[in-house]
Amino acid sequence: MNEKLDITLTVNGRSHALGVEPRRNLADALRDDLGLTGTHVGCEHGVCGACTVLMDGRPVRSCLTFACQAEGAAIETVEGLADGDRLHPLQQKFWELHGLQCGFCTPGMLMLAAGALRENPDMDDEEIREVMSSNLCRCTGYQNILRAVRAAADVMRAEGAQG
Amino acid sequence: MTENAPNLIGQSVARIEDPELLTGKGTFAADFNRAGQIHMRVLRSPVAFGRLGGIDTAEARALPGVIAVWTAEDIADLPQIDFRMTKVQGLGPYRQWCLARDYVRYVGDPIAVVFAETAFLAEDACDLIFPEIGELDPQLDPLDDPSPYMPETMPGVLSEPAVLRKGSGDVEAVFAHAAEVVELELSVGRHSGIPLETRGALGVYDRDSDTITMYGAAKVPHYNRGAIADMLRLPVERVHLSEGHVGGGFGPRGELYPEDVLVCYACRRLGRPVKWIEDRREHFLSTNHSRDQHYRLKAAIDERGVIQALDAEFFTDQGAYVRTHGATVSDLAAALLPGPYLIPAYRVAGHIRLTNKTPCGTYRAPGRYESSFARERLIDAIAARKGLDPFEIRARNLIPEDRIPFDRGIDALGTHVVYDSGKYHDLLARLRAALDWDALSARVAARRAEGERIGLGIGYFVEKSGLGPDDKVRLHFYPDGLICIVTGVANIGQGVETAMAQICGGTLGLPMAGISILHGQTRLIDEGRGAFATRVTVMTGSAVKLASEALLDQALDLAAGRFGLPREELRYRAGRIWHEGGASVTLCELAAEYGGEDGLVAEGIFRSDHMTYPYGIHFAQVKLDPGTGGVQIERYMVAFDVGRAINPMLVEGQITGAVAQGIGGALYEEFVYDAAGQPLVTSFADYLMPTAMEIPPIETLIREDAPSPLNPLGVKGAGEGGITAAGAAIASAVEDAIGRPGVVDRLPLTPERVAGWLRG
Structure with a gap:
């Protein structure tokens, strides 16, 4: 169990070679081996969603994914969401609409929404509510998170239409 | 003398905290690391009550990579964890040790x-530590007679540490002549704050200065610093606490727990940085639970349904132990049970x-939350008896x-309970109008006539906020602005x-950009009270205002000297001081000229002996599923006077988030135990925190009709009122x-339960 496997993780477009125990989960590998502490661990049993990252474009619970399972996949974390200094529309709208308080669930919420909007850019309000109910937030009561995702989806659709 | 740019105070500006948090650059407890750090793990009791015998740690010690294994014997020099706030005597014997001695008293007790x-x-x-525990029958029902706390080692000490008694007016005399008496028995389940970030700490020891620094502090860093230093018998300046980002507070997080002390103690004794991160199961077992009260209320009412006396008892x-809060919860419940109502005679145990x-x-x-539920249930019961609507019964009693x-003629947290300002009838009327009742x-x-099970309910509350005695801030103004x-x-x-940047910017007529707030670092300021009891905006906010005014005062003195003009002829606006005759200087220039390395420095100290009392009303509209007993909240509104926003x-x-938590406690969240005291709720699969599906849009009616006369901003705390009457309003609507x-x-x-009540 303590033997290490050599794997390569591709995170936010960069490749990282690392040796991990088979039992090491992706969240720990991202945080402790790669120093990407924007991915948070809230429960380690797949309910809270604070650890949500994208794997090949789809949201996954990185606490329920072994690091070695992620080999060969394109992983995206909150650290890769902004375009340089330009915030992603989701980040921008979470900021403007007070979609966060303590900020602990925020990276997971952002990545969940990013993945969901990639799959369906035209989600209606009820679909947004349903998909965002995958993750827990203890501070906001969710309303501003839903508003922020709605507003970001509108911005992204408008940008997509232009570009 | 001074004129300012449009005031930042009162503006809905976006938060300066957010950019880091949005980009993954936050530093939460688990994000702190040090080279050479080792990791701490706590072995916890698997049984609810038992006599602790020998603990075999040999196999664990022998495991390669294990540095130390300690039991209570190994830390015999560490005292019990003391109370942060309580004036109630007699609680001392019930304090928790950092590791269990003689007995284990709950599943999760550190061994x-x-x-x-x-x-x-x-x-x-x-997994390789083997404690001998002689299991005993646990006490699980607080209504049972008190039982021996640690029968063999503390004979005669029973499981009722204290009974708090408060009152005013002659209750007996009123009951002797009461027109009618209404009696109720009520209870509120056990649940808690459950922040999304679990607890955690990193202790770092610097041998050269013999100084311990604990990262991952929260809520009350200065108090905890002093408490840890006392426990370790170190001068206070040898212990520092450093706060990073904190993933939710809500009461439990940031209190002093055994693990915080162990981390600090171990990093010094072992000479290595020590990191401890709580897992979620541990959080459910070991971080403070709350609520869990049982009320027996007896009210004497007159013909109109007006309460003349309230005789209350609660448990x-x-x-398992009395932790840092001491008697705080019971003290506040007892003090605020009468809420917004006149109730001329009151007695509580x-x-x-x-x-x-x-x-x-x-x-x-x-x-x-608990006492508002109990009181508002009583008011509803009186309304039902008198055939009055929920607004009328409240109007008669407010x-x-x-x-x-x-x-009120009683005390809370050592302060006299005096409701400082309020227009209770006015807010009730405003809510009624807003709802078009x-x-x-x-x-x-x-809709009922069509067969739907719909209900409406309201709950009135009085909150308290702004606990003193004081707060201090230091303000630096640098030459670059x-x-x-x-x-x-x-x-x-x-x-x-x-909020602090807004108060500073608003007072000085300057924009928020360029204002930064350093908090939670015991190295940077010698005192601080922390963030609890909805005190920050009231106490620290007022201190920020005073510090900003002190800076201005100092600047005007400097400018007067520089110009050789009388100070009262100078004017100030948005960072610039000038005289009609043409002389002019900016704060930046003054800072460059007269400030040292620290810039111009001003201090603000705000003192207050009294709390301030915000108030409000929750409204809920619910729909019941007669088949499942499920409760759907169709509409929710909070009317809340915060003095000044x-x-x-x-x-x-704050209101919306608090309502969501209040809904959780009203409908979903409960720590349940089996007959042996085994917790049945140890994961998020069992502890049902509301998701986006359960929380409806929350309507708010924020009012500033009754500013507090007790502070220069007129503010009252807004952090808690969103939860206070949530249980009350939802219960009322469901009934x-x-x-x-x-x-x-x-x-x-x-x-x-709902299905049972529906069946009758």
Whole structure:
């Protein structure tokens, strides 16, 4: 169990070679081996969603994914969401609409929404509510998170239409 | 003398905290690391109550990579964890040790602690520790007679540490002549704050200076620093606490727990940085639970349904030990049970009872969520008896405006309870109008006639906020125009940096950009009270205002000297001081000329002996599923007078978030134990926190009709009122939907209970 496997993780477009125990989960590998502490661990049993990252474009619970399972996949974390200094529309709208308080669930919420909007850019309000109910937030009561995702989806659709 | 640019105070500006948090650059407890760090893991009791015998740690010690394994014997020099706040005597024997001695008293009680090279190894080693525990029958019901606390080692010490008694007026005399008496028995289940970030700490020891620094501090860093230094018998300057980002506070997080002390103690004794991160199961077992009160109310009423006297008794199940909060929850419950009503005679006995469950402390609106539920159930029961609508019964009982400030004649947290300002009738009327109550009632009646189970309910509350005695901030104004405010306050996610920057910028007529707030660092300021009891905006905010004014004062003196002109002829606007004759200087120039390395420095100290009392009303409209007993909240509104809103968007955020937690406690969240005291709720699969699907849009009616006369901003705390009467309003609405007055007597309103009440 303590033997290490050599794997390569591709995170936010960069490749990282690392040796991990088979039992090491992706969240720990991202945080402790790669120093990407924007991915948070809230429960380690797949309910809270604070650890949500994208794997090949789809949201996954990185606490329920072994690091070695992620080999060969394109992983995206909150650290890769902004375009340089330009915030992603989701980040921008979470900021403007007070979609966060303590900020602990925020990276997971952002990545969940990013993945969901990639799959369906035209989600209606009820679909947004349903998909965002995958993750827990203890501070906001969710309303501003839903508003922020709605507003970001509108911005992204408008940008997509232009570009 | 001074004129300012448009005031930042009162504006819904976006938070200065957010960019880091949005980009993954936050530093939460688990994000702190040091080279050479080792990891701590706590072995916890698997049984609820038992006599602790020998603990075999040999195998664990022998595991490669394990550095140390300690039991109580190994830390015999560490005393019990003391109380942060309580004036109640007699609680001392019930304090928790860092590791259990003689007895274990709840599932989760720390028995031993392992330090190892990795977190995995530390956890593996815990599996190799074998404690001998002679299991005993646990006490689980706080209403049972008190039982021996630690029968063999502390004979005669029983599981009722204290009974708090308060009162004013002649209750006996009123009951002797009462027109009618209404009696109720009510209870509120055990639940808690459950922040999304678990607890955690990194202890770092510097041998050269013999100094310990604990990263991952929260809520009350200065208090905890002193408490840890005392426990370790070190001078206070040898211990520092450093707060990073904190993933939610809500009461439990940031209190001093055994693990915080162990981390600090171990990093010095072992000479290595020590990291401990709680896992979620541990959080459910070991971080403070809350609520869990049982009320017996007896009210003497007159013919109109007006309460003439209230005789109350309640029991708080405080779990295995008395932790840092001491008697706080019971004290606040007892003090604020009468709420917004006149109630000329009042008597209460609050029993603090211990059981073999996780110890309890405060959770957002401690003692008020529970007592508001109990009181508002009583008001509803009186309304039902008198055939009055929920607004009318409350209007008849509310404290009239001409009686405010209202002295309740009792104490809370060592301060005299005096409601400082309030227009209780006015807010009730505003809510009624906002809801268009008569039309709403008619619509509900029509839907009921169609067979739907719909109900409406309200709950009135009085909150307290702004606990003193004082708060100090230091303000630096640098030549480049940057302002740095150093404070001992803590940020638990509520937006304190933004609010403080608004108050500073608003006072000085300067923009927020360039204002930064340094908080939660004991190295930077010698005192601080932290963030609890909804005190920050009131106390620290007022200190920021005073510091900003002191800076201006100093600048005007300097400018007067520089110009050789009388100070009273100078004018100030947005960072510039000038005289009509043409002389002019900016704060930046003054800072360059007269400030040293620290810039111009000003201090603000705000003192207050009295709390300030915000108030409000919750409204809920629910629909019941007669098949499952499920409760759907169709509409929710909170009317809340906060005195003055520094940032209405943040106030609204506080309300909405608090309502969601209140809904959780009213409908879903409960720590349940089996007959052996085994917790049945140890994961998020069992602890049902509301998701986006359960929380409806929350409407708010934020009012500033009754500013507090007790502070220069007129503010009252807005952090807790969003939860206070949530249980009360939802219970009222559910009972209305059931249509049988008096049946709803406990929270949470689980589907099973609701279905039972529906069946009759």
